[in-house]
Amino acid sequence: MTSPDDVNSTPGTAPAAPAPAKAPAKDPWDLPDVSGLVVGVLGGTGDQGRGLAYRLAKAGQKVIIGSRNAERAQTAADELGLGVEGLDNAECARRSDIVIVAVPWDGHAKTLESLRADLAGKLVVDCVNPLGFDKQGAYALKPEEGSAAQQAAALLPESRVTAAFHHLSAVLLSDPEIAEIDTDVMVLGEVRADTDLVQALAARIPGMRGVFAGRLRNAHQVESLVANLISVNRRYKAHAGLRVTDVQAVSSK
Numbered sequence: 001m002t003s004p005d006d007v008n009s010t011p012g013t014a015p016a017a018p019a020p021a022k023a024p025a026k027d028p029w030d031l032p033d034v035s036g037l038v039v040g041v042l043g044g045t046g047d048q049g050r051g052l053a054y055r056l057a058k059a060g061q062k063v064i065i066g067s068r069n070a071e072r073a074q075t076a077a078d079e080l081g082l083g084v085e086g087l088d089n090a091e092c093a094r095r096s097d098i099v100i101v102a103v104p105w106d107g108h109a110k111t112l113e114s115l116r117a118d119l120a121g122k123l124v125v126d127c128v129n130p131l132g133f134d135k136q137g138a139y140a141l142k143p144e145e146g147s148a149a150q151q152a153a154a155l156l157p158e159s160r161v162t163a164a165f166h167h168l169s170a171v172l173l174s175d176p177e178i179a180e181i182d183t184d185v186m187v188l189g190e191v192r193a194d195t196d197l198v199q200a201l202a203a204r205i206p207g208m209r210g211v212f213a214g215r216l217r218n219a220h221q222v223e224s225l226v227a228n229l230i231s232v233n234r235r236y237k238a239h240a241g242l243r244v245t246d247v248q249a250v251s252s253k
Contacts, residue, residue: 021223022023027248031200035060040096042089042103045076049239050103051173052165059204065126093118100125112155112215120158125198127165129226137231140224162189163219164198166226169247180207183241186222188213211244
């Protein structure tokens with residue numbers, strides 16, 4: 001008679017080794033230390049880029065502002081203080097570990113095309129929102145590639161492109177009287193190690209939290225939501241941001 005233990009065994013052979021134990025799921029809030037990384041902000045003389053540069057530098061991050069005009073970049077950096085440097089876009093890209101793209105949408109493609117070599121190997125964070133405006137207000141535009149972030153990925157094949165920082169108020173970012181920015185940052189990308197770095201960077205700013213929100217194919221709706229926030233802000237005279245509910249920033253272990 002054959003017993004249940006004999007079904008998968010052959011006389012004279014060792015029993016099959018047990019399957020290896022499944023590794024425990026990684027804690028989504030176990031994020032890397034980014035404090036030593038240099039952050040470049042392309043378009044750092046504009047409102048959004050300048051505000052991000054200010055907040056990150058105030059949090060202790062080394063920040064370089066990039067502009068087409070190095071003198072203009074240095075002037076903005078001097079006004080911010082906090083050890084911020086100002087350089088032309090190419091040198092900013094070369095000197096930085098993480099590069100935030102905060103240029104106007106109408107100059108997005110041209111700027112990235114010109115910096116393809118300088119951005120090779122870099123972690124690029126695209127925060128550009130393709131928007132149009134008419135008498136009815138702001139409305140979303142859809143690039144041929146699907147989103148600004150996907151356009152960046154297509155133009156920068158040797159870079160690691162992510163998307164984040166879309167829904168932040170430039171007014172709040174630049175106001176020195178505001179100690180904390182009460183908002184979540186939706187972070188999108190193809191490689192979890194890269195999105196973890198961007199989440200950790202967002203968390204350097206007091207009150208802010210980076211939340212993984214999917215792959216770059218989902219970037220269009222994140223970018224488009226800014227049009228809705230503009231309507232909210234106009235209606236309620238506010239500087240609205242976003243909070244994702246029921247996502248607790250505590251260890252799951």
